[in-house]
Amino acid sequence: MASANTVQVRHQADAPSGGASGASAKSGAPVLSVSDLVVEFPLADGQVVHAVSGVSLDLADGETVGILGESGSGKSSAARALMQLPPPTAGSVKLQGKELTGRRGAALRTDRARMQMIFQDPISSLNPRRRVKDLVAQGPRTWGRKVSDDDIREVLEAVGLRPEVVWDRRPHELSGGQCQRVSIARALMLDPQVLICDEPVSALDVSVQAQILNLLEDAKKRYNLSVLFIAHDVAVVKNISDRVMVMYLGKVCEVVPSSKLVEEARHPYTQLLLASVPEMHSSSSGAGSGVGGSGPGASGVSDGQGSATSVGSVELPSPINPPSGCRFRTRCPLATDLCAAEAPMLRDLGDGHLLACHHADSRHAGSAGRGEG
Amino acid sequence: MGRPLLVVENLSAVITTGRGPLTAVDGVSLSLDRGEVLGIVGESGSGKSVLARTIMGLHCSDPRFALSGTVKLDGRDVLGLEPSQLRAMWGPEVGMVFQDPMTALNPVKRVGTHLVEAVRKHQQVTRRDAVGQALDLLDMVGIPDPRRRINQFPHQLSGGMRQRVVIAMALANRPKLLIADEPTTALDVTVQRQILDLLDRLRGELGMAVIMISHDLGVVAGRTDRVAVMYGGEIVETADARSLFDAPRHPYASALLAAIPSLKGAPHQRLAAIDGTPPDLVMPPSGCRFAARCDAVHDDCRVQPPQLIFDGTHGTACHYPVNPLISTASNTSGDT
């Protein structure tokens, strides 16, 4: 089902081996290397959902990459495709150099063992009938490994749970935050190198969210994890990540080091996201100057273009029929004919900053689109 | 401006549950002027929704809810109204928008039918006039191409569009008070921004008062005149939005603000988490409900429940507040 659209997208990323479009911020071989990932869902009526269209990314040892994007942008589809649940329609996923796509059954389980995933809904992702001590030990046991009570105690303490308190409890006897700690403990028991977190704090209160984010920081250091962290909260992603990858309708818009996200992100969609974040320390009402108006709430983001905040009530187009060229063009204030005709390449601006846009000015000029023409 | 639009006094809601009576709302008092916007924030389970629904009169005939205290909306005692009187009130007096727009929409009815029914429930108008009003309402809430949308079913709309339809329904009879319970929680941040802007604009155009409930302090900051922070069924702090966000006095409000990651901060900054969990409302602790998690706790906190004490318009329920007032109250009461 490789539509013209998909083919075009392929140009966007580099050749699989280079992985340059994922330009890892740290040196050394990437722990996880993804190139040209495509996820399509065929529908009964013959149409195809283009959920992920050519995403490439390298995750360095010990690095955390945040994936940011609106609902439907393909974050979960990409994450599940990395786990081969289900395998991607096309593209390559290498964990410690080993290709996972095309592997099946026991071979896949072995090769994938050091990549674990945790999910948004902490309660429903745990078997309701099992007790905490068994939930935590379940992973290694299915591998036929012996798990001692001491091992379980140790990991429970590492995720901030008191073993004697939660030992015999079932998921419904725990709070959402406690369930998420159990999920993390379960993953850690399998000695992962890569942890994929799909919205792990989105369902939690801010006080609990802070607990879990701190826990993940600690676990990263203690277990030397590389993390892919998916969320739609911009501030949360910035806090936990070394680099942020912004996705829109299945494509990468921009990859930017977290420390430069607010000041240097340049893609009109990234800027729209930044400008939409409600500000904490302004107050008094009457801020609204009309739908989509660039009211005072839009300030505080140093956007050279400014106009990115004035997008009206236009919403996400259908991934069945994504716009031609740049997929963001139906909402983009800078869109031109060129944007409808050609998909922008992901260009390397240097210093780990990648941008896919025809018009957002590039201060680090000179780096022409790779693979173009 | 004369008497306030809404006066809630010592309101409690006790729910019968399998584990015993659960005090979801405990002695809440608040008032709201015409055209004023009040934000209610608090963690999950703190009683925000039960409070809102009780104010609406939605729990009046539910035998599992034991209500006490008073709710006066424009002078009328809501808790004493008959079901038929309540139905007459919902629409022209008070409208409500919930978190999940699908709870307010019937999946087998077209958008237009929802709006026409909302209009004709309270107005003696012809169908044709009602359809005209429906189109105006869709236009008012910023839905492009109302003539096409009016014939669509809810599932054919995006989440943001659905929430706009629900807002249009709530506003069909120009209520004096709109209660919005987590109206943007299920929406993306860009859509959230649009909906909040929309509510701001409509509030200005229609002059209605709004109660905006959210667990997200960012949503409430900058969109409200006053804020009330709930914890364990009680209001623990209330003040004008600026004082509350700039100088919170209750340790819980202060901790809640500190726990939020900031876009301005550097990556990997350690967050100030609040340890522990909220109180069990079936068996609430005897003294201050926040005592088990409070950094500033003293022995008497565990015995003596703190009362909401006002200093001007800033109320705090804490024996040992942070940012205590050294009688500089006059500085903060600038704008209302």
Ligand SMILES: Nc1ncnc2c1ncn2[C@@H]1O[C@H](COP(=O)(O)OP(=O)(O)OP(=O)(O)O)[C@@H](O)[C@H]1O
């Ligand atoms: N099994 C499936 N069959 C058909 N379409 C699917 C399937 N799974 C996902 N999609 C579609 O693929 C697109 C991307 O979905 P995905 O869940 O990956 O987005 P997301 O970025 O994770 O969004 P959210 O923030 O809502 O979790 C959406 O349009 C979704 O409807």
Ligand SMILES: Nc1ncnc2c1ncn2[C@@H]1O[C@H](COP(=O)(O)OP(=O)(O)OP(=O)(O)O)[C@@H](O)[C@H]1O
């Ligand atoms: N119908 C009900 N039956 C039993 N308990 C209820 C019912 N409705 C609410 N509760 C309980 O009352 C308390 C307050 O709930 P409420 O829904 O008001 O919280 P909230 O602040 O709105 O939380 P959230 O942010 O999760 O919406 C909770 O402990 C809740 O479990």
Ligand code: SF4
């Ligand atoms: S390529 Fe064009 S449409 Fe796409 S983001 Fe850039 S300016 Fe906007």
Ligand code: SF4
């Ligand atoms: S009364 Fe005591 S325990 Fe309660 S919030 Fe104040 S200082 Fe903390």
Ligand SMILES: [Mg+2]
């Ligand atoms: Mg998802």
Ligand SMILES: [Mg+2]
């Ligand atoms: Mg609620």
